[in-house]
Amino acid sequence: MLSIDFKPFIECDNSPFILFTAQGKIAYLNNAAEILMGYADPKALYDIALAYAPKDYGYKTTTLSLQYDALHFYAITVGYQDEEHICIRLYHQPRLNKPKTLSSDKYVTTDINTLLEANITLFQMINKNELSLLVDQDIPEFKIDQNHFSKLLRKTLHAFRASDSIYISLKFLVGEYVIINGKKEGLIQLKVEANGRYNDEDSAIETLANENHISTAFKEHSITLQIPFIK
Amino acid sequence: MEQFFTNSEAVRQIVKGFNLTKTLFVSSILVGEKHTGKKRLISSLFPKAPWVDGRDMSALQEALRVHDELVITHFEQISKHDALDFQHKRIIAIADYIDNVRNVDNLFAFIYMMPPLRERPEDVDYLTKRFAAEAKEILMIDEDLTLDHSRLDLSQNSKTLKKSIFHQVMHQNADAATIEETLYHYFLKSLQGNNGYKEHIHLFEKPLIEAGLKKFGSQLQLSQVLGINRNTLRKKIHEHAID
Numbered sequence: 001m002l003s004i005d006f007k008p009f010i011e012c013d014n015s016p017f018i019l020f021t022a023q024g025k026i027a028y029l030n031n032a033a034e035i036l037m038g039y040a041d042p043k044a045l046y047d048i049a050l051a052y053a054p055k056d057y058g059y060k061t062t063t064l065s066l067q068y069d070a071l072h073f074y075a076i077t078v079g080y081q082d083e084e085h086i087c088i089r090l091y092h093q094p095r096l097n098k099p100k101t102l103s104s105d106k107y108v109t110t111d112i113n114t115l116l117e118a119n120i121t122l123f124q125m126i127n128k129n130e131l132s133l134l135v136d137q138d139i140p141e142f143k144i145d146q147n148h149f150s151k152l153l154r155k156t157l158h159a160f161r162a163s164d165s166i167y168i169s170l171k172f173l174v175g176e177y178v179i180i181n182g183k184k185e186g187l188i189q190l191k192v193e194a195n196g197r198y199n200d201e202d203s204a205i206e207t208l209a210n211e212n213h214i215s216t217a218f219k220e221h222s223i224t225l226q227i228p229f230i231k
Numbered sequence: 232m233e234q235f236f237t238n239s240e241a242v243r244q245i246v247k248g249f250n251l252t253k254t255l256f257v258s259s260i261l262v263g264e265k266h267t268g269k270k271r272l273i274s275s276l277f278p279k280a281p282w283v284d285g286r287d288m289s290a291l292q293e294a295l296r297v298h299d300e301l302v303i304t305h306f307e308q309i310s311k312h313d314a315l316d317f318q319h320k321r322i323i324a325i326a327d328y329i330d331n332v333r334n335v336d337n338l339f340a341f342i343y344m345m346p347p348l349r350e351r352p353e354d355v356d357y358l359t360k361r362f363a364a365e366a367k368e369i370l371m372i373d374e375d376l377t378l379d380h381s382r383l384d385l386s387q388n389s390k391t392l393k394k395s396i397f398h399q400v401m402h403q404n405a406d407a408a409t410i411e412e413t414l415y416h417y418f419l420k421s422l423q424g425n426n427g428y429k430e431h432i433h434l435f436e437k438p439l440i441e442a443g444l445k446k447f448g449s450q451l452q453l454s455q456v457l458g459i460n461r462n463t464l465r466k467k468i469h470e471h472a473i474d
Contacts, residue, residue: 122341122342146340
């Protein structure tokens with residue numbers, strides 16, 4: 001007899017799927033939703049599920065734009081599993097799948113901390129406010145297009161030219177990868193956050209980042225760059 | 232190798248930035264008014280780098296083709312920014328000003344602004360001492376100098392600073408014969424028309440009264456020292472618009 005147990009299929013679905021109890025507790029979530037939980041607040045997702053729930057039994061799909069860091073969604077489906085449970089499924093916004101290749105001659109083995117320090121020195125000529133740094137000094141040298149990456153750092157920091165309480169962190173991202181030239185590469189994350197920032201150069205930052213295979217996440221108070229760790 | 236000295240914190244930050252990136256393949260530009268020490272700073276930081284004048288486009292393009300490290304002067308004079316390829320090179324450009332902000336922003340990873348001397352009082356002190364010593368040596372003066380710091384001219388940075396110091400040193404040490412000779416050459420050049428006496432008498436009277444007032448304080452006392460009537464002195468003060 002044909003099985004209609006689709007749970008394993010949901011489990012490995014690329015779209016996040018979450019089942020909430022009536023009290024807003026998570027009863028079940030699939031693999032994609034586990035990643036989403038690293039960026040989104042479960043309570044906020046539960047509230048979204050309630051707000052877009054169908055009036056009656058059944059399922060309701062709504063088109064709306066949701067963004068959690070690098071995760072973009074264009075629609076959700078909300079439905080009642082039973083009297084006690086409500087479920088939500090989020091649909092990833094399609095992205096242009098540009099083949100990630102790089103011409104190796106432009107990429108030079110570099111100490112990212114040196115580039116960051118030089119850019120902070122330049123930045124502090126404009127912004128005299130104190131900034132906090134939490135950087136992993138042990139990050140080994142890896143391949144960067146030094147000139148391009150420096151421009152990206154300058155522009156990223158420039159978005160915080162009038163900010164105070166600036167906090168900069170640089171670390172390895174454990175367990176996250178990017179495929180470049182068919183090879184799995186690790187990721188370094190640089191995050192700059194403050195009490196506020198300018199967003200006039202966000203598109204220029206994004207363009208520069210894309211040219212360097214770096215992903216970006218813009219928030220009201222922060223900019224995050226995820227840099228491929230190419231040995 | 233030319234030495235560069237600074238006491239200014241802002242300039243020290245620029246030096247730090249250049250030192251951190253001097254082995255990297257990045258493009259940097261140092262922008263600042265003329266005579267602020269940009270060239271001296273760059274030549275002390277990159278003593279072995281070849282230099283090319285940005286006003287000569289063909290020489291610049293040839294230099295970019297041949298060298299991985301290059302100092303480009305007069306960058307503000309370059310109009311064809313699209314023709315420049317700085318990829319995978321260490322470029323240090325020097326400019327008196329930025330004409331096209333967007334192009335410069337696109338071309339350079341590091342944009343440093345060299346502050347003018349009027350924003351670097353620590354460096355003015357150092358340069359004043361240096362130029363005064365130079366003036367004493369060149370003019371062969373043994374006596375100690377007392378410079379009037381309010382008369383130092385920073386309008387064109389070190390150029391006018393040096394000039395104003397040399398002038399002060401020369402003026403303070405000029406004897407009567409030198410003043411006479413200076414006036415002689417000046418009159419030889421400028422005397423003309425039919426009212427020459429009146430037109431040139433201020434060259435003698437104005438500094439005489441100004442110095443006298445500073446030295447003796449009151450008009451009454453000065454009129455006695457000069458041996459002229461107080462009313463005559465007052466009239467001349469008015470004529471020469473002396474405060």
